[in-house]
Amino acid sequence: MKYQRTILLLAACAAVGACNIPDTTMENGAITMKDGIVSLHPEGNPDASINESGQLQIGDKVVTVNAAQRGLLMLYYQSVLDVNQTGKEMGRVGAKMGGEALKNKIEGKSDAQQNADAQHGGDQMKVLSQKMCQDRANIKTVQDQLSTQLAEFKPYGNIITQDSVASCQDNTKP
Template identity: 35%
Template sequence: MTTRLLLPALLLCLPIAACTAPDSGKGKAPADQSAAAPATSALDTDGIGKTVQEATDKARREISQGNISIANGKTPKAEISPQGDLLIDGKPVTVDAHQRALLLDYRKQVEQLANAGMEIGVAGANLGVKAAGEAIKGMFSGDTQGIEARVNEEAKKIEDQAQKLCGLLPAMMAKQQALAAALPAFQPYATMDQSDIDDCGR
């Protein structure tokens, strides 16, 4: 996955998966509040959270143990291996010790950004489940006061996490530029610019 597209993909995929809940029945409201508990429990928050966490753990393993793609759709397929090899169209580019160190440093930064993005994705998934649960409880109990405030409070935490992720981008661009300057074969893949940082902040 390209660096430019990494964050949006993570943020879109995880919450969508998490908001898929089992059918809560035929859509008929219970006659009284005593029936609300079974209907609410149909939103399996534990199961959804476990599924999202398992997917995240798998993705983390793949990122740390496998090759990381740096292709941008306009250049030949390129990857950085866990050993610091630059592979273009599956063929390793000859690098010296300094270039390999820069490749590993850049790869580490990509991993850090990916992991931060996944944390936000998990938080977004949990927020979606919580919001749905709050809405269902309010619908059956008639108590809707405070639902929006509680959900917004959780959303603010995600916003703070996103700001921290954006804070990683300047260092990432610096590492990308340093690698491009030292390794000509990498230059076509150094597509990050200031607009990426500015757009993340917004």
């Protein structure tokens, strides 16, 4: 009975905690994705949003863009979506690892088997981490192109820095 109350409490906390949380948050909240909209929150500038069709809105104003700029905005959106999807996959792998570890402990599996299962999950996480770094590098590439081709985007062109991309890649090296 004690376990049922604990599980119910944890489920309630998770449900309450999930309210109004962005799907993706990057660069200390400077890039978020929620309800299918990518929002940019640079310090000292108005917020901007990009939807999947490549529409850019800065503050209350929709920015007029040409076909090439719209294509870049769509690539930016897709790259943020890729980070979101990779993050979700990492969450699934992490949850599976936790469930597997608990199951192994309950079933009394050997330390060697537990370590092998943990290693397998760790290898999957490493691959996903490398993919996420590549996704971030893709955002940086498109961000740089947008900054040079769309004057209104220039204040948003330093959200992801080369240093943050390099740091991400350094953290995933063997």
